[in-house]
Amino acid sequence: MRNIWNPWHGCRKCSEGCQNCYMFFLDRLHEKDGGEIYRVKSAFRYPLSKDKEGRYKVPSGSTLHVCLTSDFFLEDADAWRGEAWEIIRQRPDVMFFLLTKRPQRVRQSLPPDWNGGWENVMLNVSVENQRRADERVPILLSLPFKHKGIMCAPLIGAVSLRTYLDSGRIEQVICDGENYPGARPCRYEWVESLRGECVRADVTFLFGGTGWRFVKDGRLYKIEKPGQAHEQARRSGLSYEGRSAVYNLAGTQASFPATLFNVEDDDEA
Numbered sequence: 023m024r025n026i027w028n029p030w031h032g033c034r035k036c037s038e039g040c041q042n043c044y045m046f047f048l049d050r051l052h053e054k055d056g057g058e059i060y061r062v063k064s065a066f067r068y069p070l071s072k073d074k075e076g077r078y079k080v081p082s083g084s085t086l087h088v089c090l091t092s093d094f095f096l097e098d099a100d101a102w103r104g105e106a107w108e109i110i111r112q113r114p115d116v117m118f119f120l121l122t123k124r125p126q127r128v129r130q131s132l133p134p135d136w137n138g139g140w141e142n143v144m145l146n147v148s149v150e151n152q153r154r155a156d157e158r159v160p161i162l163l164s165l166p167f168k169h170k171g172i173m174c175a176p177l178i179g180a181v182s183l184r185t186y187l188d189s190g191r192i193e194q195v196i197c198d199g200e201n202y203p204g205a206r207p208c209r210y211e212w213v214e215s216l217r218g219e220c221v222r223a224d225v226t227f228l229f230g231g232t233g234w235r236f237v238k239d240g241r242l243y244k245i246e247k248p249g250q251a252h253e254q255a256r257r258s259g260l261s262y263e264g265r266s267a268v269y270n271l272a273g274t275q276a277s278f279p280a281t282l283f284n285v286e287d288d289d290e291a
């Protein structure tokens with residue numbers, strides 16, 4: 023099973039974290055333009071697809087990472103989002119992991135019967151530096167979602183989340199460096215500091231990757247082999263399992279972090 027659902031593809035750069043967006047890079051390799059935004063017909067109904075035996079291809083209790091080659095709240099996708107919400111509504115047994123750099127567009131983009139939020143949706147904002155954290159995380163905290171998280175990726179500056187973690191409403195923080203050509207360095211002390219804040223607040227912290235350029239003890243490391251950035255991060259031992267969050271998914275019970283940390287591809291939004 024693939025744990026990524028890309029109902030549309032393509033995006034518009036909206037902040038400094040988008041500078042080296044991997045989707046634009048990979049599209050260029052295939053002589054495509056990442057700025058061309060389109061509905062992915064073959065994947066749009068993936069969460070509802072079934073095998074020959076009539077079973078869902080995405081089993082109950084799974085997590086689907088949504089729009090990793092776009093942004094779920096992109097303005098250009100307004101016409102398609104209603105249908106996507108309808109699909110999400112039909113799989114109350116699956117967790118949908120939404121990631122956005124556009125939290126200011128979320129409230130106006132929710133379905134009419136959203137109320138306090140659906141149990142099977144987790145909203146994450148991605149923040150690359152302190153400026154974007156202070157811009158996006160307060161909006162995240164104000165939004166009606168049952169589950170919320172922060173993705174510090176690509177981490178290109180020191181970020182403190184301390185006051186936001188103290189709210190008790192952030193379930194997890196994921197941190198990653200920048201990959202692909204042009205990658206800007208991520209520094210060990212930034213990651214260590216974020217981890218320390220998460221430990222203090224007992225919030226789960228995942229150090230998912232060092233990125234292609236990582237600075238530790240004043241030395242710049244180039245980490246470009248496939249899987250190496252992830253492996254170095256894993257070996258660092260900086261990830262931390264904080265208080266668990268239980269998701270009452272229909273017909274199952276999934277607890278974080280076991281299900282939400284298994285991303286097959288790079289996360290960007």
Ligand code: SF4
Binds near residue numbers: 035036090091093
């Ligand atoms: S996919 Fe994400 S990183 Fe890429 S341009 Fe869109 S918002 Fe920016």
